[in-house]
Amino acid sequence: xxxxxxxxxxxxxTGIRVLSTDGGHPILEASFxxxxxxxxxxxxxxxxxxxxxxxxxxxxxxxxxxxxxxGGATITWHGSGVGRMDEAGTxxxxxxxxxxxxxxxxxxxxxxxxxxxFETEESGKATAKLWEWK
Numbered sequence: 001x002x003x004x005x006x007x008x009x010x011x012x013x014t015g016i017r018v019l020s021t022d023g024g025h026p027i028l029e030a031s032f033x034x035x036x037x038x039x040x041x042x043x044x045x046x047x048x049x050x051x052x053x054x055x056x057x058x059x060x061x062x063x064x065x066x067x068x069x070x071g072g073a074t075i076t077w078h079g080s081g082v083g084r085m086d087e088a089g090t091x092x093x094x095x096x097x098x099x100x101x102x103x104x105x106x107x108x109x110x111x112x113x114x115x116x117x118f119e120t121e122e123s124g125k126a127t128a129k130l131w132e133w134k
Contacts (some may be wrong), residue, residue, distance in 0.1 A: 002115060003132035006054035009036030009045055019050065027052045032111035032126050039106060042070040059083035061093065079116065088098065089122030097130065 011034025016051040020027040031048040049063025060082055067075040081095020098117055099109035120126045 001067070001134045003134045005129060006114065006132050007036060007038040007043075007128070007130035009034040009043075009126075009128040011035065011045070011126045013120060013126060025052060025054060029118075033118075035125060036126065036128070038067060038069065038130070041073075041105070044068045047077070049079070054059070057085065059085075059093075061095070063073065068104065069103070072099065072104070073103040073106055074133070075099055075103065075106050075109060079114075081116070081118070091120045093118040096133070
């Protein structure tokens with residue numbers, strides 16, 4: 001069951017690399033840096049994901065990253081999602097994310113999955129929303 005909105009971020013793509021073009025299916029690696037809130041606490045999120053495009057233009061991606069929260073807590077994450085690019089060049093991602101942390105204030109994240117919307121504009125501007133999935 002989809003639960004509460006537990007996080008929001010705004011950031012920027014910091015780098016893109018082409019990893020492969022074998023078989024006409026490009027595989028890209030992208031990194032980003034974002035700031036926002038998670039469970040009501042200010043955060044900085046650094047992440048990298050790889051995405052593969054199929055012949056119809058659909059994307060599949062997997063990523064990982066680290067979140068540093070105000071107060072010193074560290075949270076790692078792993079996620080997967082699917083995406084599509086619109087006419088303006090914005091990529092719309094939807095997927096799931098899983099967390100691991102030893103920080104007591106964020107321990108709830110160890111027992112849930114998050115469901116996200118992640119948008120990356122052609123300029124590299126990125127925004128994300130995260131809901132708890134119970």
